[in-house]
Amino acid sequence: MTMSQSGGRRKPPTIHDVAREAGVSRGTVSRVLNGGHYVSPAAAEAVNAAIRRTGYVVNRHARSLITGRSDSIGFLLTEPQERFFEDPNFNVLLRGCTQALAAHDIPLLLMLAGTQDERRRLTRYITAGHVDGVLLVSSHSGDPVAEQLRDAGVPLVMCGKPIGVGSKVSYVAADDRDGARDMVRHLLSLGRRRIGMVTGALDAPGGVERLAGYQEVLTEAGIELDERLVVSGDYSRASGEAGAELLLERAPDMDAVFVASDLMAQGVLSALHRAGRSIPEDVAVGGFDDSSAALASSPELTTIRQPYDRISSEMVRVLLAQIGGEDPAAVILPTELVKRQST
Amino acid sequence: MTMSQSGGRRKPPTIHDVAREAGVSRGTVSRVLNGGHYVSPAAAEAVNAAIRRTGYVVNRHARSLITGRSDSIGFLLTEPQERFFEDPNFNVLLRGCTQALAAHDIPLLLMLAGTQDERRRLTRYITAGHVDGVLLVSSHSGDPVAEQLRDAGVPLVMCGKPIGVGSKVSYVAADDRDGARDMVRHLLSLGRRRIGMVTGALDAPGGVERLAGYQEVLTEAGIELDERLVVSGDYSRASGEAGAELLLERAPDMDAVFVASDLMAQGVLSALHRAGRSIPEDVAVGGFDDSSAALASSPELTTIRQPYDRISSEMVRVLLAQIGGEDPAAVILPTELVKRQST
DNA sequence: GCTGCTTCTGTGAGCGTTCACAGTAGAGAA
DNA sequence: TTCTCTACTGTGAACGCTCACAGAAGCAGC
Known part of the structure; x- marks a missing residue:
């Protein structure tokens, strides 16, 4: 078969070239290109062969001009x-x-x-x-x-x-709420009772739902909500760090934290380390996202995987x-x- | 030719609409659109006003079709x-x-x-x-x-x-080589003499140059090159971690490491921490890139900023x-x- | 007057596609 | 035969733009 050569090629082949090469009309080539309905098997085969031989690629601009779609x-x-x-x-x-x-x-x-x-x-x-x-x-x-x-x-x-x-x-x-529930249940199952939370941005449903899940599970477990145990963050690493400092100050007896994102959890880990807490012995830390930040942390982060x-x-x-x-x-x-x- | 109006406006204005609105021809509008040479001030002003009034935006597909450029x-x-x-x-x-x-x-x-x-x-x-x-x-x-x-x-x-x-x-x-030189000189200026290196990928000039800079400065300083002090990485965090472990094994007296990327340096820090080395007291660590990884590390990383x-x-x-x-x-x-x- | 030059403007062609439509061929039914 | 139906194919017209070219207007020099 003829190899597609890249000689002194200047202009790319058009649908017209393919049509001539295949011995059919533009319309038939176009039909093959767009689904291939109402095309005889013989014609389709000839067109495909011609496309392969010429190295034809559809000109998206010309197509877009007429279809009105940009295909991007x-x-x-x-x-x-x-x-x-x-x-x-x-x-x-x-x-x-x-x-x-x-x-x-x-x-x-x-x-x-x-x-x-x-x-x-x-x-x-x-x-x-x-x-x-x-x-x-x-x-x-x-x-x-x-x-x-x-x-x-x-x-x-x-x-x-x-x-x-x-x-x-x-x-x-x-499912933010469900994920939060799973994490808090997990912390409870480890025997933790003073569970803090660093929330995400509360101007969007995601952050609100994660907080709601946390509150829901604690309530179910018969643990009274303590507002000193909740600080709000904005998903940034820095806000996690600041949040943890605030939590340590307000509730030094905290034995676990649920952090609404892994990146914030990184900040939380830094602050806890600095305060001399060992993880997970003194304080268990749970993140959210399962982003690459979860593996880059030390210790590696238990987290809720978002798919x-x-x-x-x-x-x-x-x-x-x-x-x-x-x-x-x-x-x-x-x-x-x-x-x-x-x- | 009064056929263009037909019920609720669906199609965006074309260059033709602008031309009619401005009382000039397509050509003039096109000239205004593309640099505005050979256009009288009066015509240019009329065209711009018409563009503003109609909300016209050029159709890039039509333009690309003829110019052959995709403008992307x-x-x-x-x-x-x-x-x-x-x-x-x-x-x-x-x-x-x-x-x-x-x-x-x-x-x-x-x-x-x-x-x-x-x-x-x-x-x-x-x-x-x-x-x-x-x-x-x-x-x-x-x-x-x-x-x-x-x-x-x-x-x-x-x-x-x-x-x-x-x-x-x-x-x-x-300038990879120059950056590497700066970092190694800096480590020398701190009194370090047993300076290890974790290189980048050596199948590309970047990695090679950083290694060359390291070797160059040590040689200048009259320090004999010790091949046990050099391990090669691939810019990944994991390879930094493995590299540091290898270095510690081969040269436990190492007092500094130059790491060819910040991400690898993160791995190096983990390994050093685990080995009980304190940073920078026992081992000084220098990275390369000044990526966000440099600030996310603890301690924060001295590094070479790539602009x-x-x-x-x-x-x-x-x-x-x-x-x-x-x-x-x-x-x-x-x-x-x-x-x-x-x- | 004619010629040349500069600055500006309008017009027709055409970029490479798709789409609507017309047309053909062959099979089956009346 | 003729008509209809299906399966397929070719053709002219767009799509909205730029570009080359022709022409107009103004001005100067001869």
Whole structure:
């Protein structure tokens, strides 16, 4: 067979070249390219052979011009830049989405909107139709961007439950409350009774739910809630450190802490070490996420695994469905307790 | 020709609408859009007003179809996926490039090629002309992808010096050797004489240069090189940990270690702690990168700062220049010693 | 007057696709 | 025969833009 050579090639082959090569018309080649219905087996075979021989690749711009679709989707992160630097979760999510989209041969456009200006610029870009849909990640939800995009009719899926409940925006989230429950039950099963908590950001459902799960299990166990044992954080490492210091001050007899993210738990571990507590003997520490931070900590962190791979693949699935005309959907995925050395 | 109005407005305005609105022709609008040369001030003003009034945004697909440019560039990472999860440097680079491109209103397509299959798929995608150029990140260079893209005539800039020296590929890198020299001189200035090293991957210039700098300074200082003091790593946290264990076994009298990346230095710190060494009293530890890992370590890491923000902006600058027809270029940026608690 | 030059403007063509539609061939039914 | 139906194929027109080119207007020099 003829090898596809890379001689003095200047312009790439067009659908016309393929048609001529296969001895058929443009229309037939186009039909083969898009599903292959109403094409005779012989023609399809000839076209495929011609495509292989010429090294033809469809010109996405020409296709987009007529279909009105861009066949690309945006990954929009509306977070201050430090969090993107610091938090491994974004990475995992970004990678998962990129791969899930790659399976559909859809490129991902990375959009980082740390500032107000960037947010405006990107919103305009998106609403101009340059992407077919948006995967939106933002831990402080109640984000105006989400509503703007939804109102502009842009297919949209958020990671984590958005704050406006009935707002008709798709989202995929882990079962935060259930995960929190599992962790606190685990700490109770180890005989701990003075269990503190460093919460996540409480302006978003994720943080609220994890706190609720903690309170729920303690109440069930007949343990009175002690507000000195709860401090709030914002998912950053620094807030974990500060939170632990505050807890030690307020409740020196604390024998366990449930921390709403692994990154914060890293900060908690530092503070506890500094205070001379040994882990898990004096204080057991439980995290949330099972991010790479959990393994990088010493001791390695017992944590609640969020199924990030499934979260990202579900986000993509729901988004593509929505682009295909389906209604917005909410997906809640189960979490899993991962026991390591810190408890 | 009064047929364009038909019920509720669905389609976005085109250049034609703007032209009619401004009372000029398509050509004039196009000229205003692309630089505004050969346009009278009056016409330019009318066009801009019309653009504002109609909310017109150029259709990039139509433009790309005729110009042949896609006005987007790819960020290609050819690394096994674990490294992308683990290493904060990629994040910083990715963010820097995204922002530098955003300033030119150029979207970034994220391309992750962990496997051979993905590499093939993405190479085809790129050579099909779907992006105007590629920012290539790969710590194990000598990457066949780089040569393939270069041979296909795709504008390309690598992060870090590629292994084939005269290979006519643009790259931007920090001055690895000089950084290593600074760090080792710093350790010497603290009175340390038994200085170990955990190297980076030695199949790429970055790792080799850092080792060379280390050897150079020791030799200058009249210290005999001791091969028991050098172990090789691969930039991963685990390899740092293993490396430190090996060093402790081979040279228990070691009083300092220079580690070729912060992430590996984290591993080194763990191993040293476990062995009961106090830092920096017993062993001083110096890292490389000044990534977020340096601050997340305890004690905080003395390290060599790579100017990632400048690296990314230079990569973008060089790439855009190359797309504009300029020759490939190499840029070497200076590093800086950052003193913290680990030395 | 004609010629040349500069600055500005409008027009037709065409980029590579998809889509709607018209057309063909062959099989089966009336 | 003729008509209908199905399975397939080819063709012209878009899609929204840029580019080359032609032309207009103004001005100067001869």
